[in-house]
Amino acid sequence: MAKGFFISKTLGIVGIVIGAGAVATIIALSVVYSQEKSQNNELKPTSEWTTTKAPTVPTTAPSNEPWDQWRLPQTLEPEWYNVLLWPKLKPDPTTGLYTFSGSSSVVFKCVQETDLILIHSNKLNMTKHPTLTAHGSTPAPPFKSYRMETKTQYLVIHLEGKLTVGEKYELHTEFMGELADDLGGFYRSEYFENGQKKVVATTQMQPTDARKAFPCFDEPAMKAVFNITLLHEHGTTALSNGKEIEIVDTVVDGVSVTKTVFESTEKMSTYLLAFIVSDFGVIERNEVPQIRIFARKDAITSGQGDYALNVTGPILRFFEKYYNxxxxxxxxxxxxLPDFSAGAMENWGLITYRETALLYDEESSSNGNKERIATIIAHELAHQWFGNLVTLRWWNDLWLNEGFASYVEYLGADNAEPAWKIKDLIVLNDVHRVFAIDALASSHPLSSKEEEVQRPEQISELFDAISYSKGASVLRMLSDFLTEPVFTQGLQTYLKHFEFDNTVYTDLWDNLQMAVDNTGTPLPKPVREIMDRWVxxxxxxxxxxxxxxxxxxxKHFLLDPESVVERPSDFNYEWYVPIKWVKNGMTNNPIWLLEKTIIREEMKSNANEWILANIDVVGYYRVNYDQDNWNRLLNALKTSKNSIPIINRAQIIDDAFNLAKARMVNITLALQTTEYLSSETEYMPWExxxxxxxxxYLMFDRTEVYGPMQAYVGKLVKPLFEHFTTLTNWTDVAEGHTDQYNQVNALRVACSTGLESCTSLVKTWFQQWMKNPSVNPIKPNLRSAVYCSAIAAGGAQEWDFAWNMFKSASLASEADKLRAALACATKPWLLNRYLEYTLDPDKIRKQDATATIINIASNVIGQSLAWDFVRANWAYIFNQYGGGSFSFANLINGVTKRFSTEYELQQLKQFREDNSNIGFGSGTLAIEQSIERTTAxxxxxxxxxxxxxxxxxxAAKTL
Structure with a gap:
């Protein structure tokens, strides 16, 4: 699934700025530098997964009975299903509910003698007595009883006799379920077209919601073949994983409907199933394979699907070659889809997306929107092999599935858009991003034991930055020290050997080791020994x-050196570390650090030599030096920055600041790394x-530090703003891909620090738009920054204008920019009103509720309002939105990230205590991380x- 549940991909949409015009009150207000960035992080994925499952069950099984366990017994193996579903796209006239009905027949083999059938079923009502028939000569034993076990989500069937080992049986069920708007399982999405409400029946099965659509063995290792048939209204189109092989009109229960029958799927896991009924438009390319893009009709007719159609073929062909x-x-x-909890989902043959992750408009979408589409398409297409063809056995190895796709998405997108030179951006978007979480004592390993991941909410909690971004980072490191040819050779044999099957992560290590042995690649230790320490x-x-x-x-890096690491490690928190390094810009042979401490003569340097390690940041670690070498690096930045690779200029800054947080270097050293930026025009160091x-800003925007900090940053950014003024005169966009991002940085930071030439620009643009709403004069790349700045400087008139433009926006990415910018208001009553909107899906779609609250909390004016709102409404939020629309981990981290006082720490602890009976779902670990972060x-x-x-x-005086 695409990265979307958590934090951000900076790509793409610019950070948010507060401060437009020379209004003194605005300059006095703080706005987080990258509010829209955190919104994009929210959607990333960058993003993929935002769904959270509310825990409706006790944390321990009440007995040892099979139906009280969270895992299926290994007694039955499904082979194939026949599933018929009929979603009703109009509400029931009596109840007002949207529903679906269906039937399912599953053929399974008995592999261990049993008189019990357990099959997952959640929120389904059986409309007829289930039946069991034998496919062999021995009759199936009759039912003794059957019931629903709601805690563990099973249909439990007790038999009079035992099933015979080796025999096949067929279980038939008929059922009804609600086509709810909870964004999980078989659900409904709504939108308006030409003033008419339209309803889409669609799915999101990952990780444990196929059981909400039909009774099934809903575990990834329980692969089977699926035969899907959909009944639907005339004039609508039905889609599923397989191709349509029959479309006929028929009458069912006295109702005239269309029946669409799909070809049998390949052997696959339940979480990859998808079926959709809509009256969407389509564009297609008749090649092998056939490529089709579906979306709302007006989106298709206006060309919003064209970019996705054009880029899919090249990315598919790249992965065919990459995987051989x-x-x-x-x-x-x-x-x-108008309503979708994740960024995207890799359903085999029918990938579902948020509109912002698939639709692009040449006139209105930003550079970042385009990059996000390319990378998320690459992410999902990578899964078609790695994850779908070969599937991890259980969710404890989710990191390998998502981490791999999060790594190779950059390779696929780079192949489709080579001019972007996008591969280096993984350092900003993933490596640096996940460092912040993995440096906490409350972090967790990539891979857990199977028994530690049992309940649905425990599974959902794994869809975090560790699984996605750390997974991507360590796999990138592995590919680098093996070399790409060796890495892909091992990957190809792995996929060939396990196609249509399930694996554990060590199976990949074994295949990579074979490639190492075949090629004679020198390694200091076997692949498994090296990687176990990282995993x-x-x-x-x-x-x-x-x-x-x-x-x-x-040494184990901890942001708070006084924090206590309670999780034991068999490796004593030591790693096998590959070190690529240069001396005065000259490359040296790599070094492996296999012990806690080693001495290497070649690492000594004299007063005229600087050493820089972790070239291109391919290693998943930070680097510290003696003070003399730091001084030489600072001097090199100021006098000969081009002797240091761009990516490592960013690394020096990021390492220094985080080492200072961990009290390993002086904070002044970290601040000194920024002084050279007055002559820097590259994006990565600035970002x-x-x-x-x-x-x-988070720590000091409510203190006397804020003024001098603003003065320093304003002086620092002024040359960058002037650089882009000369280059573009702000009537055009910069030419290079990352140059466009830095142009946005220049604008938003210059405006946020009160640079008059900047604030007058944005104020003029927004006023022009308000006078003529049909013509937006603001460049798409700059809109996020301009919208936020103008709304911050304005009042109800500007806010209401932006709200109306948000509600009428036909392009999802444009609506997203406005939705995030509305949180930049500086009038508390406007922000309180906006917070209330997040609980009304007619105003803010459920999929966007979390991101909107976090956007408001990112505004210094809105932070305490958002925190009060979340605390006051926690029970409602948790119970109403626990099914898929709220990412509780993101929400808790987002509203507490500014906490830095004892009072706030006590509030946070009290919040944990007050709501212990309600629970926190996938935010359980986030609560502990927030407490740890606040203490630090x-x-x-x-x-x-x-x-x-x-x-x-x-510094403000001397710069």
Missing amino acids: STYPLPKSDQIA LQMGFPVVTINTKTGEISQ AALDNMDYF NIEWVKQNKEVVLKWFMD
């Missing part, structure tokens, strides 16, 4: 290099600096406030 495996299906359908223990090391003595050492300065923030502010204040005051 032909795409295994005859078609690749992709559909954009089975949480966190990562900081590698410290002393250029005076040549000593290289490693790294702004991301880290964002923490300073308190200590950091206490130690650094006075030093930081003085530094900014002095």
